[in-house]
Amino acid sequence: MQPEIADLMARIDALEAAKDMATTINAEVFYWWCTALMLAIHAGFLAYEMGASRAKNALASGMKNLIAFAFLIPSFYFVGWWIYLAFPDGFSIAEGSEVGLPWSEYMGPNMADNASGIFYAAFTLFAATTASIMSGSVIERIRISGFTILAIFLGAVVWVLGAAWGWHPDGWLTAKWGLHDVGAAGCVHTIAGFFTLGVLINLGPRLGRFSADGSVNNIDGHNMPMSLIGLMLIVMGFFGFLGGCIIYTGDAWTTIYGTPATLSAFAFNTLMGVAGGMIGCYLVTRDPFWMMSGALVGVISSASGLDIYYPGLAFLISFIGGCIIPKLNGILVRTFKIDDAVGAVSVHGFGGVWGLVACGIFAAGYPNVAGPEISFFGQIASTIVFVLLGFVPGYVLSLVLKGFGLLRVSEAAELAGLDRAEVPVSAYPESINPAFTNDTASPNPAV
Amino acid sequence: MNTAPITTWEGAEAYFTFADKPALLVAIVIAGVAVCVWTICSMAAHENKSAKGL
Numbered sequence: 376m377q378p379e380i381a382d383l384m385a386r387i388d389a390l391e392a393a394k395d396m397a398t399t400i401n402a403e404v405f406y407w408w409c410t411a412l413m414l415a416i417h418a419g420f421l422a423y424e425m426g427a428s429r430a431k432n433a434l435a436s437g438m439k440n441l442i443a444f445a446f447l448i449p450s451f452y453f454v455g456w457w458i459y460l461a462f463p464d465g466f467s468i469a470e471g472s473e474v475g476l477p478w479s480e481y482m483g484p485n486m487a488d489n490a491s492g493i494f495y496a497a498f499t500l501f502a503a504t505t506a507s508i509m510s511g512s513v514i515e516r517i518r519i520s521g522f523t524i525l526a527i528f529l530g531a532v533v534w535v536l537g538a539a540w541g542w543h544p545d546g547w548l549t550a551k552w553g554l555h556d557v558g559a560a561g562c563v564h565t566i567a568g569f570f571t572l573g574v575l576i577n578l579g580p581r582l583g584r585f586s587a588d589g590s591v592n593n594i595d596g597h598n599m600p601m602s603l604i605g606l607m608l609i610v611m612g613f614f615g616f617l618g619g620c621i622i623y624t625g626d627a628w629t630t631i632y633g634t635p636a637t638l639s640a641f642a643f644n645t646l647m648g649v650a651g652g653m654i655g656c657y658l659v660t661r662d663p664f665w666m667m668s669g670a671l672v673g674v675i676s677s678a679s680g681l682d683i684y685y686p687g688l689a690f691l692i693s694f695i696g697g698c699i700i701p702k703l704n705g706i707l708v709r710t711f712k713i714d715d716a717v718g719a720v721s722v723h724g725f726g727g728v729w730g731l732v733a734c735g736i737f738a739a740g741y742p743n744v745a746g747p748e749i750s751f752f753g754q755i756a757s758t759i760v761f762v763l764l765g766f767v768p769g770y771v772l773s774l775v776l777k778g779f780g781l782l783r784v785s786e787a788a789e790l791a792g793l794d795r796a797e798v799p800v801s802a803y804p805e806s807i808n809p810a811f812t813n814d815t816a817s818p819n820p821a822v
Numbered sequence: 823m824n825t826a827p828i829t830t831w832e833g834a835e836a837y838f839t840f841a842d843k844p845a846l847l848v849a850i851v852i853a854g855v856a857v858c859v860w861t862i863c864s865m866a867a868h869e870n871k872s873a874k875g876l
Contacts (some may be wrong), residue, residue: 446862449854478847483838505861520866527858781866787876 388512398625399489405427405623406493412615413500415608417444420507423605425802426736427596427664427717428514431792433802436514436517443506443526450531451499453477456491457500458532462539473767497619501538501563502530504616508567509715513574515581515594516789519797521781525772529570533768540764541757544633547711548760550746552753555738558620558678559631561757566765568724570714577777580714582789591708594716606667610649613674617641633744636682644689651690655697662701668722669697675726679734679754683741686733692733700726724765731758 400462421440428436457475474481474491481491506526513522541548542562548554556562583592596602621636622629630636652673657666676696677689684692704721707713713720735754742748776782788796827842828834840846 442865446858449858453851453855477851478844480836480841483836483841485836485838487835518866518869520862522867523862523865784869785873785876788873791876796876797869 395447395625402623402625403489403493406497406619409566409615409619410493410496410500413497413612414615416500416504416612416616417507419608419610419612420510421605422608423602424514424717426598426601426603426605427511429594429792430597430803432515433597433794434798435519435632435793435796435798436510436519436811438798439514439517439519439522440507440510442519442523443510443530443747444503446523446527447503447506447530448499450527451502451535452482452495453531455502456482456495456498456534459539459543460536462536463543465540465547469545469760487703498535498538500501501559501616501619502534505534505563505567505570506530508564508719508723509571509574512571512719513578514713514716514791516783517578518781518784520781521773521776524768524776524781525570525574528768528772529567532763533570534562535611537566538762541761542631544631545745548753548757549632549743552756553747553749554753555632555683555734555741555743556679556731556757557632557636558617558674558681558730560678561761563727564675564678564723565727565731565758565761568572568720568722568727569762569765570769571715571765572720572724573766573771574773575593575713575715575720576770577773578782580712582786583659583715584714585712589712600667602649603663603667606664606670607757610667610670610674613671614645617674617678620681630682634682634742640682643686644677644681644684645674647686647690648681649672651693651695652676652697653693655725656701657697659698660701665701668718669700672696672700672726675723676730676733679730680738686735691739692730695733696726696729701730705763724762728758728762731755731761793803 396696411420417440421437424440425433425437430656434676457472457477460475461472463469473479476482481488482685501630506529509526509529510522538546538559540546540562541554541556542559543549546554554561581594584594585591618638618641620631621638621641622631622633628636628638632747649670652669653666654669656662656669656672660666673693673696676693681689697822700721701718703725704715707715707721715721731754734749735751739750740748773782784793784796825839826837827840828837831837840850
């Protein structure tokens with residue numbers, strides 16, 4: 376009898392080991408594909424920004440976006456992942472965070488660690504998203520070098536500090552105030568939006584955006600269809616982004632705060648949010664660019680409570696966001712003379728604020744695992760933290776860059792077009808490009 | 823150059839190149855940071871030079 380029992384125990388152990396391995400592999404596979412899907416966000420931002428630029432700036436806008444993506448990957452490896460692990464309590468360094476340092480044994484191939492690499496990858500793509508959010512607003516007049524420095528600081532330092540505070544199982548905003556923001560409306564969208572606002576104040580508007588009497592002139596991009604396809608790609612990529620916001624434990628899904636969740640909940644509310652935002656923006660603008668931006672507004676408006684909203688409520692919250700965000704963009708442009716070329720401050724900054732506040736209004740009372748229940752006060756106070764955490768560094772760093780002459784291109788370069796000034800190839804070499812009329816010689820020393 | 827920190831796969835954990843030489847890993851990270859900083863400086867110089875040609 377004894378040998379049979381021993382054999383049975385050995386089989387049970389083998390089965391348990393196989394089940395644990397399957398769980399580990401499932402988690403790796405899930406986040407691997409979420410990361411891959413998130414790349415669609417960057418393909419989308421690329422198309423959308425190039426389309427929103429005039430022909431003379433199309434490639435420079437695209438290159439700026441791509442270069443930020445390339446720099447964000449090593450930058451996040453060097454400091455970003457460690458910041459996330461180190462600062463959930465505020466500014467004191469958490470014990471054990473050294474595993475996120477770039478020379479740690481966990482920051483490379485390691486048989487005993489199947490998690491660090493995939494989470495680093497997913498967070499890197501979140502980081503690159505923050506840089507892309509800023510990228511569209513500043514097109515057609517920012518220096519690529521200045522933009523790259525800003526993108527690195529936003530993507531590898533600022534947003535992830537916000538994530539450590541409010542999008543982390545032990546983040547102090549949740550532990551002290553009960554913040555609930557499963558879809559990262561605060562640490563990604565609000566922070567990136569208000570960082571961008573700080574930059575735009577120092578950068579100034581494009582030449583010709585405002586007349587001497589203060590009236591606003593439209594500066595249309597050269598390819599609206601490309602922008603629309605880009606926006607649709609961003610929406611697609613959001614399914615990877617939001618998938619990366621949910622934790623796979625093997626037995627069940629949880630939010631990043633440890634509360635139970637299902638992917639079904641995210642599916643219901645993401646789609647209803649997309650629809651609500653699109654319909655709201657269409658209703659108030661009739662503009663296809665804004666209608667598709669409305670899809671982003673919709674996702675962001677519902678992001679904080681994606682795990683708990685009734686789908687009909689998510690639709691209405693996003694519809695309200697879709698109705699108010701274009702109006703706020705109008706106020707920003709007409710009243711405050713902020714030239715946000717694609718409306719990213721409104722879509723992501725104000726959209727993120729609305730998403731956080733809406734969760735306080737419509738989801739108060741839900742319990743948290745660590746910290747008090749969700750409350751209106753907790754959401755409002757956390758929103759203020761995110762707004763300041765985005766705006767202050769964006770304003771200060773861009774002011775410093777401006778002081779060193781690294782923020783804005785010269786007036787001559789802006790008039791000639793940034794492609795002519797900075798890019799050694801032409802976007803449309805076989806078509807008549809107004810920026811090149813009567814002068815085909817490129818002053819670019821790389822040509 | 824023998825860069826392997828392991829001599830057998832049995833019980834191996836961190837097995838990436840130079841995993842057993844932390845000082846060298848720090849040096850590699852510093853080199854990586856330097857590449858990024860240098861490229862940004864080069865980018866700024868390129869912009870300045872281009873602007874003068876306009």
